[in-house]
Amino acid sequence: MSESPTPYRVLARKYRPQTFDQLIGQDAMVQTLENAIKRGRIAHAFLMTGVRGVGKTSTARLIAKSLNCVGPDGQGGPTISACGICDPCQAIAEGRHIDVIEMDAASHTGVDDMRNIIEAARLAAFSARFKIYIIDEVHMLSKNAFNALLKTLEEPPEHVKFLLATTEVNKVPITVLSRCQRFDLRRIPAELLAKHFQHVVDEEQISAEPEALALIARAAEGSARDGLSILDQAIAHAGTDAGGVTAVQVREMLGLSDRGAVRRLFALLLSGDAPAVLAALAEQHALGVEPAALFRGLLEAVHGVTRAKAGGAPDPAQSVEERAALEEWAGKLGHATLHRLWQLLLKGLSEVETTAMPMEAAEMALLRVVHAGTLPDPGELLRKLQSGEPMPALDAAAPVAGGGAPVMAAPVMPAVRLPADFPALIEGVASRHAHLAQQLHDYASLVRYAPPELAIHPKRPIDGNIAKALGEVFSIEWKVALADQPGEPTLREQELAAKAAAEQEILDSPVVAAIRTAFPGAELIEDERSIA
Template sequence: MPGLGLDLPPVAAPAATPATGQAYRVLARKYRPQTFAELIGQDAMVQTLGNAIRRERLAHAFLMTGVRGVGKTSTARLIAKALNCIGPDGQGGPTIAPCGVCEPCVAIAEGRHIDIIEMDAASHTGIDDVREITEAVRYAAVSARYKMYIIDEAHMLSKQAWNGLLKTLEEPPPHVKFLFATTEVNKVPVTVLSRCQRFDLKRIPSELLASHFAEICVKESVVAEPDALAMIADAAEGSVRDGLSILDQAIAHADLGGHSDDTGSAAVRAEQVRGMLGLSDRGSMRRLFAHLIAGEADSVLADLDAQHGLGVDPVAVMRGLLAMVHAITLHKAAGRVRTVHGEEDRAALADWADKLGNASLHRLWQLLLKGHDEIESAPVPREACEMALLRALYASTLPDPGTLARRMAETQGSVVPPSAAAEPSRPQPEKAPQSEESPPPWDMAEYGEPSLPLRAQANPQPVRPVGEIRTIGDIVDLLDNAGRLLLAGQVRTDMRPVEIGEDRLTYQSATGRDDYVPLLREALADITGRRWQVERGGGDASPSLAELEKLAENALRDEILNHPLVVATQAAFPDAEIDWTAAETSPHEGDNLPTRSAKA
């Protein structure tokens, strides 16, 4: 370099950029819908707008809401086209199918129409920006049928801005239309929502997205495998724009990888998309899930190491397993299988749905879901993923609470208590063989513990003959055995029997609330198969069961207090108190004194 004493090589001039005629436009902009027919997945909204235009019942303000990339701003522009289209001959009116060739349609599509004002509320949030709108709406449109204001990200407007727009929004001039687009409709004031016609744009299903991407690949002369498009559609999460951006990246990735077919066009392959998105191979995920439910710890850790070596995020591994469990559960419950999965996936899901029980699937879902949350917050995600999978592996081999309860019941039934061992053996009645038409036993491991009526049906108690019902206790036992526990408790607490005969019960109410009596009549009729007469009556009534229990408890207390040992103890320790709630009542050896704990 002259004057500085530095001998540097000359800098080469930049190579000239070849003229291409037009800069490349990304797919998300190139394939933005230009007509309502190209707007996918929003048929209900299109039908509503079409009927409103044909019947000339147009609202003065529209609000489009939904997740990102489903077409909110595009819909606003399409509405502007539909209301301002004049047709190829210049004589047309508002239509749901704008021509796209007239001057208003072309100008709106290119974003240069003077009467279609687009405002980004994220950068124009104040009252001054809204004041410009309220002052400009007084003037008629220059060349269009309607002057339209498209306000994107409307939820970013300040409270003062919304308040300044309320009056104009409620009673705008007939030549003005407002179009709002937002992703967070909950932040829009209710006073604004009540002045707008609201359209909730739906997420696009993965199947429809994959079909849409396949059509775009044909237009772009790109060969794409169906599994690759299915992965892109799943990664888009219902957003067309996100999916087109991923597809654009996948096409560029395919070109760089050197994969192409005989025609020289780019080929988007599933392996490349999987590596680009950091996803796990479906086959590898199936193998990992198979080893997990088989309890093979070494194979699970080996598969996880292989996924880590391929650069798959541990969170993605856990999401893949969760998706696998979810798909199996849906297939088992309703036979639903997502069409974007391949034939191998469908066969594996059907096989696992037949082998795995509902309880096992739901328990595995909870374990994996907890592991997913732990991995996201763990300092070392890989180790957290290993621990979560091992926990799920070992927990899958443990019996569920229903099985444990059944085994405990069987164990208790097989153990002979010592008191019974000392007694002479008694002849046991022969167990009646199970009928071929009887229902199979309830599988608690599969379905959990049955409800009370089903337990009573599966393990029936001997029903007391109608002729042996002579006391109110017999009626309570009858209701208990039939699973009518709430009704039995009401009878125990309230009913003072006056007379009990065959299919007849006369009573007096202890609490004055006997609204349960109609239910008692129906229950007795269902259990005994005969109609019962239950009514209030006069005469001498016996105490209710609850009152009898209270009398027995008081008598027991008097017996304890009058026992010589208790009297002597209280005389020796005047400050001692008896705790009536802490201990069980059991005969004391030698003197038959009920055992109660005392506190000083």
């Protein structure tokens, strides 16, 4: 077998931007750099931050080329449009320029590494206009290393520039941030990624369906490098297939559900057809679709319907059929219904991702969505409870929206259980608001207790909104009044009084009285040790 004359380079390396024109999705940063270079206002230190794969290290290399480019004739100065022909441009692009030093802070975290940089920074550049240090993942440096770098970073020699890159800017000391010109690189929009991937497959002379590239762009989550890695995998997955990269292959590779299948499942949920919902879920599972991926698809559908209802711009990656379906549902479903659907599906996704039985959790979560349409509306239920009207039957037929889709209602309890007395109320509050419960126990003198009404006299100021906390805990609106005159002793006062009475009863007993007579000065103490 004959070897290839040149080794294969992955797409993420082969299509790394070599000019600022090729850097996608960062127009604001490029404009700022261009203006700074044109006016000669070049900072001595730059910090690039953003999620993985948006171009932080590539930007640092492009800045290094722009500052050191001498043009094809060797007479040029700093420019945003590096020629890519001169020796400095080519050496920097190939990573072999002696005056452009790249280091990974993850493997050079110590103060000695920084001292080496500081010592070397004093020496003039060997052949370039500027000596440039590119420090990747700078947040990994130790505290001492940062401290050693501070003075040089603030007042470096005229011939030195520092280009720092990090994915976790919150871990970089504020003293370092204040000495750098900061650029926040944005996530690249999916439509720009899809357009970029189309350019890549055209250059590679590989056919790819637009929907397949749109799926890869979504999966990349704003990262060009991640997207190119997925595209590389998709091309390998397609092999020598004459159809090239197809949406079906990409879904199979990524474990994604067919968007048409998601829409069909969404329609079944709205119709309340439980057997059909379970059958559709089983069908997708048999095709290799993970339950979590299916729930994410359903959440995307709810989000798409809500955006369509709110008049938001459609996703350019959506097909015509998908847009039509979303607009149709937007005309039938109300905002409250969509928000409840979102919450139910979001809770289902959380359960599916954290349980040891994802398929069973998915079935239970989807059935909860189906049967939520037969439950009474929580606002109407509370109104009837307060007014004393008859409660609706829980198995009553669900109200129907236009087109036959049941109006979803969040599952609620058929009745609200209120605490029997004030101590029970405090015990309930302690489950979610421990500090407030302690204050009510120690400082609240009970004046009146008639749930959901409460009147107390605070013997000391009580922090927090009592009515809001009670509403959160007991799922009903409370009326809380602060009285001027005290009522009953606080629970703490009652406990102390009971303890004092118990101690006095012991002291008054004949045995203890005899002991105290025989041993003057003897005291009664409480033994807090547990007895096995």
